[in-house]
Amino acid sequence: MADEVILLDFWPSPFGLRARIALAEKGIEYEYKEENLAEKSALLLKSNPVHKKIPVLIHGEKSICESLIIVQYIDEAWKGKSPVLMPAEPYERANARFWADFVDKKIYECGSRIWKNKGEAQEAAKKEFIEYLKLLEGELGEKLYFGGERFGYVDVVFVPFACWFHTYEVHGNFSIEEECPKLIAWVKRCMEKESVSKTLPDPVKVHGFVGILKKKYGVE
Structure with missing residues (x-):
């Protein structure tokens, strides 16, 4: 068993x-x-x-x-089960780990500062957040996914933040699609995968959850 x-x-x-x-x-x-x-x-x-x-x-x-x-x-x-998420080649594996670490250390923390702050602090967080997204967009380039032709490790690591984008945009008063259109095109490709579309919660529901957090912690 x-x-x-x-x-x-x-x-x-x-x-x-x-x-x-x-x-x-x-x-x-x-x-x-x-x-x-x-x-x-x-x-x-x-x-x-x-x-x-x-x-x-x-x-x-x-x-x-x-x-x-x-x-x-x-x-x-479960290496015997397809698909394989990590690249096979050592350099590509190292590069995937680098960008996954980048997402892990930068996106959540910076995005959180957008909804937790107002005024200059919020503007600074928004500017920094957009810079990080543009770096990721540059790494994506013309590829379908971060791993190339197939959905892989960095995609799995980064795409969950797509359901938080709406929250960042509403509180920061900006459009990620206007700033990083290729990144949003990538999100849409990822959402065509059942593993993603059936897993990610409704962005509006996430925004409502953040509203509860703001009240809880006195962030107005």
């Missing part, structure tokens, strides 16, 4: 969405467990005692933490 697969997650998390897309791409059946981050479950605290954060992938008796590591684990643990 195959080892049970469980994903501990929270629905709007772009980090958890990465794991869900990767599992969907590989056709892996798993049990989804929604976490209440205000009152974390005993299973989450046991499975990720260091950071106590989602997502956590539980495969049999093994717990895998941190979304980039989880996506790589899914690709390697």
Whole structure:
């Protein structure tokens, strides 16, 4: 009997969405467990005692933490299942890891500053965010996907943020499509994939969630 697969997650998390897309791409059946981050479950605290954060992938008796590591684990643990997410060639693998790390360190933090701030701080965050998107657009170039002709690792890592774009645009009063049209064309291609379209939540719902967060933390 195959080892049970469980994903501990929270629905709007772009980090958890990465794991869900990767599992969907590989056709892996798993049990989804929604976490209440205000009152974390005993299973989450046991499975990720260091950071106590989602997502956590539980495969049999093994717990895998941190979304980039989880996506790589899914690709390697089920390497016999298509598609392969990571490039085969060492340089391309290193390059994919570089851009995944870039997305991980820059996009979420900078995007969050757009909706958490106003005035000059918000404008600075918006300018920085657009600069990061343009760098990613430059890396995409004329390719269909970041991995080339096929949907791969960097696409899985980055596309979850597409459902947050609406929130950034509303609060920052700008259009990502106007700034980075090729990037939005890439998003639309990704959304044609069932693994993406059936996984990403409605951007309007995400915006509503952020509105609740703003009230909770007194960000007006």
